[in-house]
Amino acid sequence: MWKRRRRRGRQPDTSVPVELCDLCAAVFPKDRAVRGYVRDSSAVHPEHDGDDGLRLVTACGDDHFDTIAEGYRHRPFVSEELWAAKVSRALTTGPTGLTMQQLAWQTGLLEPQIRRGIAWHNQRMRQGQDLDP
Ligand SMILES: [Zn+2]
Incomplete structure (x- = not known):
């Protein structure tokens, strides 16, 4: 019976912090x-x-960063989406049972923005579940 030996030279160097490219998933220092x-x-x-x-975008090089950034330049910036995300953060990370005023204070949004954000989120959820016509 023979023992399997580890090859020290092939083990990844875990002492160097690494990153992952958001485009190609390459691992690099x-x-x-x-x-x-x-x-x-x-x-x-x-x-x-x-x-x-x-x-925050992380890439393995300028070409991949530019490719990712170009994709986001064409993505619409939807205020309701941002408001929905702010409401979600407040509801999932803060105290429970917030009033509308407390939610407004937590998010920095006005009540109409909160309502539009929630409506946008709910519509997206219905579309995701294929409930809308
Ligand atoms: Zn890359």
Whole structure:
């Protein structure tokens, strides 16, 4: 019976932080990443609203970053989508049972924006479940 030996030279170097390209999924050292923000109404920061509407893109090089950014340039920026995401964040990360005024304070939105965001979200859910004609 013979033992399987690990080949130390083929093991990945886990001491170097790595990143993943958002386009091709290549793994590369973190210090070689090309990063930038693109406008995206579906993106909200998980904790604060300063970066809402901006998506951080990470790419393996300038060409892939440009390809991703070009895709977002053609994606419509829908205010209702952003408002829905802000409402969702407030409802999933904060206290439960918020009043409309508390929700407005938590999201920084006006009541009509909250209602339009919720309506947009609900319509998308119905479309996703194929309930709309
Ligand atoms: Zn790439």
